[in-house]
Amino acid sequence: MILPRCVHLAAFAAIGLLFQAPAMAGDITMAKGxxxxxxxxxxxxxxxxQGDPETQVFQVPDPSPVGTKTLSRVTVSVKQAGNLAGxxxxxGQLxxxxRQLNGYAPDTHRAATPNDYxxxxxxxxxxxTYHERYAFSGNLAIQVRCVRPATGDARWQASFDAGCDDVANHLPQ
Incomplete structure (x- = not known):
């Protein structure tokens, strides 16, 4: 069956879009599963x-005016620690x-714990606003670092924070 030229071009364009679309997030595995x-x-x-440490960084699109010039992101890092001291x-290093970041100040509105900063x-x-959560599992040191503008849409911020907490809550402890 011979198809009109425009159908062939449309098919090639659709296939091209599939290859050009950014990879989407979803289920992530690190440290060999x-x-x-x-x-x-x-x-x-x-x-x-890849390697040690292994890191995954995700941009969390922010629709606010601040979001057009900033990068809201969640980073998960995994490092072989060997033991609790490692x-x-x-x-401690992280x-x-x-604390060396420009304008660093502890957030007094949220209570820190030994593993949450x-x-x-x-x-x-x-x-x-930064939220860092640390975990130690087996011989792995794990950090989840969530970074977003301190100002902006309250609903988006709540969604960002909930997503960050969800990632951290599903990591091995």
């Missing part, structure tokens, strides 16, 4: 590293690095 979690389909994977050392800092001229 030891760490598993899911992220909303609206989160866009923007970076992945985990505590890695966590939290010390956070809330703070704000300046990024691209805007105040950002």
């Amino acid at each position: 030891a760490v598993r979690f899911s992220v909303p389909d609206s989160w866009v994977p923007i970076m992945q590293t 985990y505590q050392s890695w966590m 939290t010390a690095r956070a 809330f703070y704000t800092a300046q990024e691209t001229g805007e105040k950002f």
Whole structure:
């Protein structure tokens, strides 16, 4: 059967769009399957590293005016720690690095725990909210780092925070 030329072109265009569409998030595995979690389909994977540490970074699109010039993101990092002392050392290094950020200030509105840290800092001229959660499982040190503008649409912020908490709550403890 011979199809008109326009049908062939439409088919090639559709196939091209499939290959050009950004990869969507979903079910994620890290550390050879030891760490598993899911992220909303609206989160866009923007970076992945292999090795030690292994990292996955997701952009969480922010529809607010601030969101057009900032990068809201969730990062999950997994590192071989060997033992509890190695985990505590890695966590100490990362939290010390956070305190060096421009405008760092602990967030007094949210209570920190031994494995949860809330703070704000300046990024691209805007105040950002950071939530870092740490876990130790087997010999793996795990960090979930959620970064979003401190101002903007309250519903979007609540959705972002819920997504971040959901990822962290499904990691091995």
